[in-house]
Amino acid sequence: MSSRMAGSVLLRRAGAGASRLFATTPSPAARAVLGGGEGAWVRLMSTSAASQVKDEAAKAVKAEAAKAVKAEAAKGDGEKKEVAISSYWGIEQSKKLVREDGTEWKWSCFRPWETYTADTSIDLTKHHVPNTMLDKIAYYTVKSLRFPTDIFFQRRYGCRAMMLETVAAVPGMVGGMLLHLRSLRRFEQSGGWIRALLEEAENERMHLMTFMEVAQPRWYERALVIAVQGVFFNAYFFGYLISPKFAHRVVGYLEEEAVHSYTEFLKDLDDGKIDNVPAPAIAIDYWRLPANATLKDVVTVVRADEAHHRDVNHFASDVYYQGMQLKATPAPIGYH
16 A cells, blocks of 8 residues: 555544544444433533533623723722822812803913903003103113114014013012012011012013913014013112112003003004904903903903003102102002
8 A cells, every 4th residue: 555545544534533523413432421312412512502601701701890990990099199199298189160150260370269350441641750860760761662672573562562571570570579588688567569569470471471372472582582581680670679769660661651552552453453353261261351352352451450550660669759668558459
């Protein structure tokens, strides 16, 4: 017998054995072992299949349970981590704030109780006539600063407003800081002027945050802000140390110029030279403006704020001119 024939015989025998092994009908030997005939064989196969299904179902249930436990554990770990950080430092995250209409408050930079309605009825035409030599120096110093600003920005009042606010927010911070240090050195109260000046600085900063939504500064305008702020901060710092009454008078005149600039801004809005776009959301919430407020409404309330800052700084300078310290006169806190 050749090797090819021998291989064919072996394959046929292996196939027959496999058929007997995996056949659904039991062989006579299997019937003898089971002792129950074909019925017993069928029952055995059915029981085996049911057991297999039950095992698979149990495995699926266990897998789902394990997944749920793992998810709960991860959630619990996250909560424990947050609680641990909060309890360790004793600081709790404030709950979500809502507006008066029940909608969610989305600003973290200021809270609902820090908002207000601007007093736009303030007299915009008030002007402190410079009589003393110090006042004249302050007045003409501010006037000289307006000239290069007009050349650089011309009538681009959106960018001009941003530039103005980056400078206008400096004096309140410097004055409040120096009064704070003075209060610490001399163990004395400030009459509320520290808070009033810092409140002014924050209000000016919110003006900047608002106009950032209206006009995006170019790279060279950002560079100019860095340079101007660096020079102005140091100049005002040393000026306030030397003569607070001169420093406050300078700011009073700066705010007068700001009122004038925003008035020109409004004229261009009325004439259609600048698009009266919808007011930024941050402005609507900060000044409690109506939902359909426009850029004109924003400029109007900002101008009112600048007029109030004008009054506060001229008033502070007058206090010094009368030979008194600011602490002797209650500060106009909340007078935006």
